[in-house]
Amino acid sequence: QQQVRQSPQSLTVWEGETAILNCSYENSAFDYFPWYQQFPGEGPALLISILSVSNKKEDGRFTIFFNKREKKLSLHIADSQPGDSATYFCAASVRNNRIFFGDGTQLVVKP
Amino acid sequence: GALVYQYPRRTICKSGTSMRMECQAVGFQATSVAWYRQSPQKTFELIALSTVNSAIKYEQNFTQEKFPISHPNLSFSSMTVLNAYLEDRGLYLCGARGDAETLYFGSGTRLTVL
Structure with missing residues (x-):
């Protein structure tokens, strides 16, 4: 069972817009993200x-x-810049224990 | 600041041969080191978690016989891929952690197997 899920898989926004990347997790004991x-x-x-x-x-x-x-949690990137184009990974853990990663959201910021 | 140096950045080996990668923590004491493999689709697979003065814990589908790891002190760790084959290709990542929660990654070692 996947512990951390991300959506969307890929996201394209224009320069200056706010990019919103979503994440959800399974284990209610996770306390570090x-x-x-x-x-x-x-x-x-x-x-x-x-x-x-x-x-x-x-x-x-x-x-x-x-x-x-x-x-659930989300990452908001305000005033997106072309240099923000990258893959973003949400992760979760019980502090100081193993970190579980999502599969990533590939962000493209168009100028 | 905390940094993790990983080398080599990329390596090519012939099928059936072995290669070793190394990881060095700078600016903090790496009490634990996690070795991951990242697939071309970007998925992270945890290979093993090593904590100084404790046994190295390997995840399912990964063994010490295939991926021997050394973590002799608080600044250095190495992992070898023995008898590499096509399915071992990928980006191998070393993540080091000190007393805080933060996991710092090296730049990765990209393994190509011919």
């Missing part, structure tokens, strides 16, 4: 993360919205 950004040929880089005690986390143009009751 990092998002990773991966460019072609590179390893994933931590972008932003949230703990389950919070329902929102902002870092510049990147915001995570978290709904513990529905076991």
